Amino acid sequence: MELPYDGSRPVRYACAVLADCMPGALPLDPFELASRAGILMLPLSQVENYPLWVPYDIADSLRMTSAVTLSYPTFCIVFRDTERDTDRLRFALFHEMGHIFMNHYRDYPETMGPARTADPALEAEADAFALNLMAPVPIVDVIRYNRPRQARASLFGLGRTAWMRRLDTMDRDRAFVDEEMANVLIYVFRDFLLGRRCAACGKTFRDESQTGCCPFCGAPDAEWTLS
Numbered sequence: 243m244e245l246p247y248d249g250s251r252p253v254r255y256a257c258a259v260l261a262d263c264m265p266g267a268l269p270l271d272p273f274e275l276a277s278r279a280g281i282l283m284l285p286l287s288q289v290e291n292y293p294l295w296v297p298y299d300i301a302d303s304l305r306m307t308s309a310v311t312l313s314y315p316t317f318c319i320v321f322r323d324t325e326r327d328t329d330r331l332r333f334a335l336f337h338e339m340g341h342i343f344m345n346h347y348r349d350y351p352e353t354m355g356p357a358r359t360a361d362p363a364l365e366a367e368a369d370a371f372a373l374n375l376m377a378p379v380p381i382v383d384v385i386r387y388n389r390p391r392q393a394r395a396s397l398f399g400l401g402r403t404a405w406m407r408r409l410d411t412m413d414r415d416r417a418f419v420d421e422e423m424a425n426v427l428i429y430v431f432r433d434f435l436l437g438r439r440c441a442a443c444g445k446t447f448r449d450e451s452q453t454g455c456c457p458f459c460g461a462p463d464a465e466w467t468l469s
């Protein structure tokens with residue numbers, strides 16, 4: 243079954259999850275977001291010790307990816323805790339959360355699950371969800387406009403390839419972000435975007451008035467901390 247790909251869905255869902263979970267800072271922490279959303283995350287090393295988990299060959303399912311979602315014996319995301327590439331692991335975890343948040347397991351049980359053949363449209367949707375969650379178009383736009391040199395893959399916790407894909411899909415996804423949605427996202431990351439460090443006295447503050455002036459010593463042109 244090939245499902246039609248609706249590009250607006252992953253963008254809308256990513257925005258809704260950010261509005262609900264209010265992560266605040268970049269790069270997003272998948273474990274913190276999962277805990278706020280009530281999603282159970284289990285390291286493979288722990289799962290391997292339980293005989294109950296035999297129905298799947300989880301280690302085999304994890305050969306091509308760093309994370310997989312299981313619905314039995316409990317609904318959870320199992321991840322390869324020996325994965326050294328943290329960008330790869332982070333993206334894989336948000337991809338799996340995309341399947342969960344967009345109800346792929348509920349709506350397409352026949353195509354989901356570790357032993358099934360993946361549906362390209364659902365996989366593309368989960369990838370687009372992860373990108374729009376980790377690097378939402380309005381936030382990338384604001385940072386690229388104001389501090390182009392800081393708008394890099396590492397700021398969003400993306401690997402090089404994923405960051406290239408983010409940049410390639412900016413125009414497509416921007417079409418699905420209306421002004422209200424953009425304002426919600428700016429609000430979610432408000433503290434992060436307003437964080438400044440004074441180059442003169444070294445103090446950090448929130449630039450509420452957006453003047454760039456240090457409230458402690460009055461020096462102009464405070465730097466964006468983006469952390």
Ligand SMILES: [Zn+2]
Nearest residue numbers: 337341365368
């Ligand atoms: Zn997937």
Ligand SMILES: [Zn+2]
Nearest residue numbers: 440443456459
């Ligand atoms: Zn100062």
